[in-house]
Amino acid sequence: MSVTLPLLRVPYVVLTQVIRSMDPTILVSLSLCSNRTFLLIKTLQSKLTNANLCMDIWPVFNCYITNNKSRYNLFQVQDVDDIYYQCGGGETVSTIYSNNKFFTFWKDPCDGFRRVMSYVCDLFRLEVHTVRFSKDAFWTVLWVQERQKTLAFAWQQNLQVLEADVYQNTLELCTAGTFFIDMAVVTATLTQGFRIPKRDTLRIGEGSWVTIDHLLTMDCVQLKVEASLLKKRIFVSSSTTGQPVEVLD
Template identity: 30%
Template sequence: MSPLVAQLFSILYRFLKFLFLQILVQIEQERPPLPLLRLPQLAYKNVIDMMTACEQVTLSLCSRKTYAIVKNTRHRPKSLELWLNEYNLLDVATGPYKTTNSKRNFSALIGVTKKWRCFNPEETVMIKGNRVHVRLITDSDGKQFLGTFWEDENTGLRTIADYVCDLFRVDLFCVMLENDHRRMFDWLRNRQSFVNIFGIGDRNQISDEDYCYGRRRINAISLL
């Protein structure tokens, strides 16, 4: 085969490959979305169980019906733990828990950020009676979690923690507080009888009086 013929075949091959990929893209764009709620119960239960915790929370925010489906039909894993950290994130922790230094696998589930004036969200959802701006956020590892935007961050933290705990029917496993300490102490005491791990994000940002108040109010297995 002469070099000219080989070059023509190469050009033709790349052109046909390009056309094939364009057809695949068009088919993918025209494919209708999965009618999840029209599937039999066992089928959509299996679909929900294959979702990540973040995807389940996001689905639950679509409507009251999806909230009820996620809450009542999903498989309840024994190892699911919710960690409210000092970075205004609610994390899901997996892996065996032995000590506070045990290596755990964490993934961000939902976060809270203070809303700014020029913010123009793509979506809003209802969370426990609050109309909340939301956006999918990608972290440094390429994983996505749901970001929520509030006028008051601590109100947002309390609200999303209550929402997710109710949805997954679990209590918070770990709570790390950064500010608004007394109000957060009282909220935590009212929502659950004890927490496995409790800590203050920055000990220098809390008064001795508030710190002692929290120690008296919070029943924790481990204090950080």
């Protein structure tokens, strides 16, 4: 026999402890019940420590939180499908809860992903820590950089071919403190004078285009260039630290 707990009627102190004992997946599920539960969770929960909110597009739009060695899958956003209901603003979407996360289906998945990420940021009072994107989803990085002051980590993980101007634009516009870019360029010729923002770490997965002149414009504490045509070990000076930075093949 199951017993129903009138959660919103328990004393305030007890309710606070109950909410603070829940993991992010349960808190998201509870927050979707009503505006009241959303505000209660946002107000009463302790701010998550050592928690990283991730915006991941591979292979589909995923929103999850990593905390120490744990990963909490929250939302997966896809094209609109078969089960519909009305949500705020008159937008018709569908939702399925399975395997401890919500699958949501939108007419415009990109807009849906932005709304989902904004919802989670607001609920947990977190900024987006990590963005993993493909060549067609660089807008995710630009969107995060527009809504918050800094982005800790961006990763273009899958080897995809880009035109040189698009590749260069990605390097110039992404300001993440740590940036891993594994895309390959169509041509090995990039503009010599383009500037890459200062950052802590830059890893270039396909570095056959990198020349000494390019290295002199890369102001990074740690720089790793893979598949390079340069010599195995090169040292350049970092204006950020004043210390030599090793570039590895």
